Amino acid sequence: xxxxxxxxxxxxxxxxxxxxxxxxxxxxxxxxxxxxxxxxxxxxxxxxxxxxxxxxxxxxxxxxxxxxxxxxxxxxxxxxxxxxxxxxxxxxxxxxxxxxxxxxxxxxxxxxxxxxxxxxxxxxxxxxxxxxxxxxxxxxxxxxxxxxxxxxxxxxxxxxxxxxxxxxxxxxxxxxxxxxxxxxxxxxxxxxxxxxxxxxxxxxxxxxxxxxxxxxxxxxxxxxxxxxxxxxxxxxxxxxxxxxxxxxxxxxxxxxxxxxxxxxxxxxxxxxxxxxxxxxxxxxxxxxxxxxxxxxxxxxxxxxxxxxxxxxxxxxxxxxxxxxxxxxxxxxxxxxxxxxxxxxxxxxxxxxxxxxxxxxxxxxxxxxxxxxxxxxxxxxxxxxxxxxxxxxxxxxxxxxxxxxxxxxxxxxxxxxxxxxxxxxxxxxxxxxxxxxxxxxxxxxxxxxxxxxxxxxxxxxxxxxxxxxxxxxxxxxxxxxxxxxxxxxxxxxxxxxxxxxxxxxxxxxxxxxxxxxxxxxxxxxxxxxxxxxxxxxxxxxxxxxxxxxxxxxxxxxxxxxxxxxxxxxxxxxxxxxxxx
Amino acid sequence: xxxxxxxxxxxxxxxxxxxxxxxxxxxxxxxxxxxxxxxxxxxxxxxxxxxxxxxxxxxxxxxxxxxxxxxxxxxxxxxxxxxxxxxxxxxxxxxxxxxxxxxxxxxxxxxxxxxxxxxxxxxxxxxxxxxxxxxxxxxxxxxxxxxxxxxxxxxxxxxxxxxxxxxxxxxxxxxxxxxxxxxxxxxxxxxxxxxxxxxxxxxxxxxxxxxxxxxxxxxxxxxxxx
Numbered sequence: 001x002x003x004x005x006x007x008x009x010x011x012x013x014x015x016x017x018x019x020x021x022x023x024x025x026x027x028x029x030x031x032x033x034x035x036x037x038x039x040x041x042x043x044x045x046x047x048x049x050x051x052x053x054x055x056x057x058x059x060x061x062x063x064x065x066x067x068x069x070x071x072x073x074x075x076x077x078x079x080x081x082x083x084x085x086x087x088x089x090x091x092x093x094x095x096x097x098x099x100x101x102x103x104x105x106x107x108x109x110x111x112x113x114x115x116x117x118x119x120x121x122x123x124x125x126x127x128x129x130x131x132x133x134x135x136x137x138x139x140x141x142x143x144x145x146x147x148x149x150x151x152x153x154x155x156x157x158x159x160x161x162x163x164x165x166x167x168x169x170x171x172x173x174x175x176x177x178x179x180x181x182x183x184x185x186x187x188x189x190x191x192x193x194x195x196x197x198x199x200x201x202x203x204x205x206x207x208x209x210x211x212x213x214x215x216x217x218x219x220x221x222x223x224x225x226x227x228x229x230x231x232x233x234x235x236x237x238x239x240x241x242x243x244x245x246x247x248x249x250x251x252x253x254x255x256x257x258x259x260x261x262x263x264x265x266x267x268x269x270x271x272x273x274x275x276x277x278x279x280x281x282x283x284x285x286x287x288x289x290x291x292x293x294x295x296x297x298x299x300x301x302x303x304x305x306x307x308x309x310x311x312x313x314x315x316x317x318x319x320x321x322x323x324x325x326x327x328x329x330x331x332x333x334x335x336x337x338x339x340x341x342x343x344x345x346x347x348x349x350x351x352x353x354x355x356x357x358x359x360x361x362x363x364x365x366x367x368x369x370x371x372x373x374x375x376x377x378x379x380x381x382x383x384x385x386x387x388x389x390x391x392x393x394x395x396x397x398x399x400x401x402x403x404x405x406x407x408x409x410x411x412x413x414x415x416x417x418x419x420x421x422x423x424x425x426x427x428x429x430x431x432x433x434x435x436x437x438x439x440x441x442x443x444x445x446x447x448x449x450x451x452x453x454x455x456x457x458x459x460x461x462x463x464x465x466x467x468x469x470x471x472x473x474x475x476x477x478x479x480x481x482x483x484x485x486x487x488x489x490x491x492x493x494x495x496x497x498x499x500x501x502x503x504x505x506x507x508x509x510x511x512x513x514x515x516x517x518x519x520x521x522x523x524x525x526x527x528x529x530x531x532x533x534x535x536x537x538x539x540x541x542x543x544x545x546x547x548x549x550x551x552x553x554x555x556x557x558x559x560x561x562x563x564x565x566x567x568x569x570x571x572x573x574x575x576x577x578x579x
Numbered sequence: 580x581x582x583x584x585x586x587x588x589x590x591x592x593x594x595x596x597x598x599x600x601x602x603x604x605x606x607x608x609x610x611x612x613x614x615x616x617x618x619x620x621x622x623x624x625x626x627x628x629x630x631x632x633x634x635x636x637x638x639x640x641x642x643x644x645x646x647x648x649x650x651x652x653x654x655x656x657x658x659x660x661x662x663x664x665x666x667x668x669x670x671x672x673x674x675x676x677x678x679x680x681x682x683x684x685x686x687x688x689x690x691x692x693x694x695x696x697x698x699x700x701x702x703x704x705x706x707x708x709x710x711x712x713x714x715x716x717x718x719x720x721x722x723x724x725x726x727x728x729x730x731x732x733x734x735x736x737x738x739x740x741x742x743x744x745x746x747x748x749x750x751x752x753x754x755x756x757x758x759x760x761x762x763x764x765x766x767x768x769x770x771x772x773x774x775x776x777x778x779x780x781x782x783x784x785x786x787x788x789x790x791x792x793x794x795x796x797x798x799x800x801x802x803x804x805x
Contacts, residue, residue, distance in 0.1 A: 076792040083784045090741070091785055093714055093749020 015134030018047060021126045025105055031062070031125050033104040033132055034070060041104060043067055044503070044524050045182045046135040046144075049126045051111075058111035059163075060122055061135050061143070063521070064104050071101035106132075109521050112143040112163055114151035118520050119143070137188045138164035140180065146520050147174060147193045175222035177215070177476075178527040181511055190525045192219075192474070194228055196518040198418045198453040200473030201444055205461045205489060210479040211509045213240050214534050215527050216420060216457050220244060220367060223418065224263075226255020229365040233391070233419040237380055237426060239373035246532040247367075253531075262366040266356070268348075268375050273386045274355040275318075275344060276311045282385055285435040286378060287339045293332045294339075300325055301333075314352035315345040349379050358394055358411045361387070377426055384427050385436040391417060392443055395450040416451030424456030425463040437465055444471035462488035469493070473517035479507040594733035595707035596642060596651055602628040603693060605641075605725045611697075612716065612757055614654070616727045618691040628729065635659065636768025638730035638738075639695055642703070645719055649703035652717050653730060653738050657758040657765040658694030665689070695727060696757050696765075698750045701738055712738045714749035736776040746773065746782055748789065755793075763797030 019035030035041055045064045050057050073094070077085035086096045110119030126132075142149045142163045149166050156165045168174070174191035202219075206212035223230035224247055234241055245263040247253045253261050280302045284295060301322035305313055319340070322333045344350045361368055370387075372380045394413040402408040421427050428440040443452050444467070456472055458464055462484040470492040477493075477500070480486055490501055493515070500513050500522045507513070507524075515522035601624065603616040616639075619627050633656060640651040665688070700717045701709035730738075741747035748769075755762035770790050774783065798804035 074792075076795060077788065079788045079791050080784055083788050087745065087785055088788050090743075091746045091748055091789065092751050093747065 015048070015136050017131055017133050019104065019132050021049070021128050021130040021132065022103065023128045024125050027107070029108040029121065029125075030065075031106055031108070033064075033106055035102050035104060036098060036100065037102075041067070041102075041134070042182050046109075046140055046180075047106060047132045048135040048139075049130050049132050051122050051124050051126065053111065053122050053124070058122065059135075059139070060111045060126075061109045061119070061140075061521075062106040062132075063109055064106050066105040068103050069100065070103035071099060073099070112149070112520075114149065114154060114161065117148045117150055118146065136164050137183060138166070138168075140188045141168045141191070142166035144180075144188075144520055144523050145174075145190060145192050146196055146518055147171065147191065172227040175219055175228075176528060177218060177222070177514065178512070178525040181524040181526050185526065190514065190523060192514060192518045194223060194230070197455075197474035197516075198223075198230070198416060199448050199451070200517045201447070201453055201471055202455040202474045202476070203424075203461075203469060203472035203493070204455065204457040204476045204478075205480065205485070206459060206476075206478030206512070207480050207482065207485070208459050209509060210507065211512075211527060212457050212459065212476075212478055213422065214510070214530060215476055215478065215512060216422070216455070217241065217244070217530050217532065217534060218527055219455075220420070221247060221253075221531055224261035224365070224367055225253060226259045229255075229259065229261075230367075231362045231364050231415055231417050232367040233362055233387075233417060234367065234369045235372065235380070235384055235419070235421045235427065236369050237372050237375075237377075237423045239371050240422060241369045242371070243533040244367060244369065250531055259365060262363070264361075264366060264368045266361070266368065266370050268372065268379075270356060271349075271370060271372070271383055272351040272356075273349055273383060274311065275314050275350050275352055276305070277355065277386050277390065278350075278382075279389070281438070282382065282435045283340075283344070285433060286343045286382065287336075288343070290336070290339065291332065294336050297322055297326055297330065297332045298336055311355075312353045315340045347379070349375070349382065358390060358413055362391070362413065362417060364415050381427060381434045381436045384421070385439055388419070388436065388439045388443060391419075392439065392447070392450070392452060395452050399450045416453070418453040418455065420455040420457065422457050424458040424468075425460050428456065428465040428468040430463050430465050437468075441465065441467050444468050461485045461492075464488070466492050474514070474519070475516045476512050476514050477504060478512045479509065480504045592733045593731045594709075594737055596640065596703060596709060596728070596731075596734055597707040599640075599728040599731060600626070600628055600632060601726050602633045602637075602639065602729050603727050605695075605721055605723055605727065606692070607723070608721070609694075610757075611720065612753070614695045614697070614721060615660075616656075616693045616695050618693055620690070632729055633691075633693060636765050636772070638698075638735045638769070638772070639727045640730045640734070641721055641725050641727055643719070643721070643725070650700055650719075651703060651709055651734075652697060652700050652719070652721065653712075654695040654697045654727075655754070655765060655769060656693045657696045657754070657761055660692040660694075661689070662692055663689045696754055698754065699738070709734055709737050712740070712747065714747060716753065732772070732776055735772065739773055739776070746777055746785055748773070751789070751793075763793050766793050 018037065018041045019033040022032040022034045025031045041047065041064055043064055043066060046061050047064060048059045048061050051060055073085045073089055073096070077088040089096045108121060108125065110121040113120040142154070147168065149163065151161055153166050154161045154163050156162050168191055169176070169189065173194050175194050176189055176191050178190055179186050180188035180190060204212045204216055220232060220234070222228065223232055242265070247261045247263060280299055283298065283302065284290060290298065301318055304321050304325065305318055319333070319337050322336070323330070326333050370383065372383065390411065391413065394411040395417060397403070397408060397410055398412050398414045403412045403414070427434060427436045429437065440454065443454055447453060456464060456468065461469060461480070469488070475493050477489060480489065486501060486504060500515055503513055503524060510527050512525055512527055513522055514525055601619065603618040605614050606617045608614045618633050621627050635656060637656045638653060639656060640653045643650055643652060697717050699712060699714040701712040704710045739747055751766060755766060758765050767790065770786055770793070774786055777783070777786070795804065
């Protein structure tokens with residue numbers, strides 16, 4: 001660093017001076033930098049230089065994508081691990097101080113255009129010899145996420161446009177997810193615009209144990225803050241979000257006029273589905289291999305039932321209707337009767353009358369967690385299917401202004417919704433059938449227009465339906481090593497560039513790449529600490545075994561000691577057939 | 580400088596530069612770093628150097644006083660040539676191999692020349708030992724007929740000891756470059772001598788690394804390794 005003189009430590013105008021442009025790189029947006037410093041610039045660091053664009057000086061941001069040593073001691077000096085290369089160099093009179101030179105490769109991201117409110121590529125590489133600085137923390141906070149900073153926001157009291165002067169944390173509707181990984185903890189906070197991912201959907205993809213539920217928890221906390229007050233619906237197949245209720249009573253969630261987030265838990269007892277809410281397709285999907293004739297009979301009966309005023313009919317009424325239509329001795333209806341009774345009537349999930357009103361389920365400032373850990377996968381899918389369809393129709397009706405329509409007797413939800421799916425591949429699987437897949441495809445492709453956002457959380461991106469995954473506009477990707485899953489991300493996530501994919505195997509728990517519509521450029525972040533406890537920890541097996549063993553020892557024993565072969569054998573000769 | 584009492588082999592561990600065996604005198608130079616030395620024979624000196632005393636890789640020094648300070652300029656024998664003015668001559672000869680007593684001197688005109696590459700310089704202390712060794716290129720030019728003396732192992736050791744007690748071989752790249760095709764060999768001989776002078780494990784390891792580097796580099800250059 002000494003060659004840069006005292007100005008190298010300056011943080012006044014820009015960040016720290018880190019290096020000099022050596023020349024253009026391989027690609028049209030790449031260039032090489034030479035830096036003598038070994039610590040200052042890491043891969044992924046944002047650096048900046050100034051160019052004149054249309055007469056105005058602009059701070060262009062570039063990302064360091066690779067670093068290699070340009071000059072240093074030869075490897076042959078390192079032949080013996082017991083001998084420091086500096087010792088060999090000292091013996092041979094080779095200087096060892098300040099000789100390391102690094103060559104960095106950087107890719108131009110662009111300068112922040114306050115008109116377009118995103119990065120614009122200047123199509124102009126820096127001149128060789130241009131000095132580069134690390135991009136200032138405050139500036140990155142304002143320009144990395146897609147939060148729409150415009151010229152007025154960036155204008156200082158002195159009238160200049162300075163992106164570093166934008167007070168990002170004071171803006172509303174942003175989710176503070178964490179901070180930039182390459183900088184010190186908390187130096188560059190990353191605030192993701194909630195409006196963006198609530199409209200264009202979200203995917204949190206990570207292998208088990210890398211913190212995807214934790215990250216989802218962070219986002220949910222942010223969405224329940226007083227400046228957001230979202231209406232959240234969480235499909236929780238594992239019961240991982242039972243700690244969210246702690247948000248009540250925490251100061252950080254309290255807002256004006258006594259706002260406190262509500263957290264409602266629904267268990268299977270109050271998640272029953274009214275049979276009349278099922279579509280014919282749903283019924284088909286839960287029956288065991290109905291024949292074509294059976295499907296035709298069921299279709300006719302079901303349509304007739306749906307014409308009725310009453311919404312409280314059940315399997316019995318349906319069968320009566322079908323026997324009336326097709327005759328008492330129709331064999332197909334007889335076969336259907338057995339199937340319907342087995343799959344619907346004897347399943348506690350389905351009922352004739354109870355139907356959770358949507359107003360009870362969702363409300364602004366309320367986080368509704370559907371705890372489905374005791375249900376089978378098929379029942380979980382069925383609940384999701386029916387609820388999503390009802391919610392989607394209620395949103396559709398609200399957006400089309402049907403609350404005043406006298407002919408419309410359905411439900412209305414006059415606020416946007418955001419729904420999170422833990423184990424998203426269960427509800428929108430890539431292979432195999434799921435009744436929920438079709439409505440999820442509809443919402444991910446159309447939901448934007450109707451204020452219905454989905455968040456898919458999964459550890460197996462390759463098992464999620466590609467149509468659903470590719471529609472998730474914002475991606476939070478954490479450690480993923482499985483090559484099939486990496487391919488799935490590459491194929492379906494548009495914003496996932498090569499440099500993002502390359503980072504994935506090396507991330508540690510709590511580190512994530514955030515990319516897509518919510519960001520102006522993908523960034524690597526450290527997810528912040530949750531305000532509430534995390535509920536999805538693994539069970540400590542050895543401890544549980546010890547306590548369980550202790551418990552069993554204290555109880556009177558019911559088991560017999562194992563026969564290890566010392567006693568008389570019984571039956572072996574018979575088995576060998578030697579009688 | 581006296582050459583009448585040359586040191587014996589047993590004195591090779593001396594750290595003083597006095598009473599060292601003179602092995603030859605400078606006859607010409609090829610460059611600032613590269614001198615040609617005519618090795619003394621029996622007619623030049625009573626005690627001429629034996630073959631082992633002016634062998635390939637033998638460190639040598641030239642004792643010179645420059646601006647009132649005594650210096651030694653240290654070099655190494657990196658090449659040898661034999662010269663025989665009689666070679667190829669087919670006419671009658673004044674002398675035959677068995678008639679030496681009648682000859683005016685043809686036989687004695689056969690000489691052995693040695694190439695000496697300069698390694699560095701050192702100052703001579705009052706007690707005759709050397710101090711402040713420098714492996715920089717010597718700035719001064721040597722003269723024709725300067726006496727080249729055999730460098731005792733003790734002095735060689737002192738010349739290769741850095742200020743921190745470590746081994747110093749900072750001339751290596753220059754020597755390799757100057758000695759050309761014999762560079763690696765002369766360096767290996769020097770390293771061998773240094774191994775005996777620096778027996779501690781720590782020094783041996785450093786020498787190991789350097790030796791491997793030299794061997795590897797020369798093998799690569801010669802195409803037997805990659």
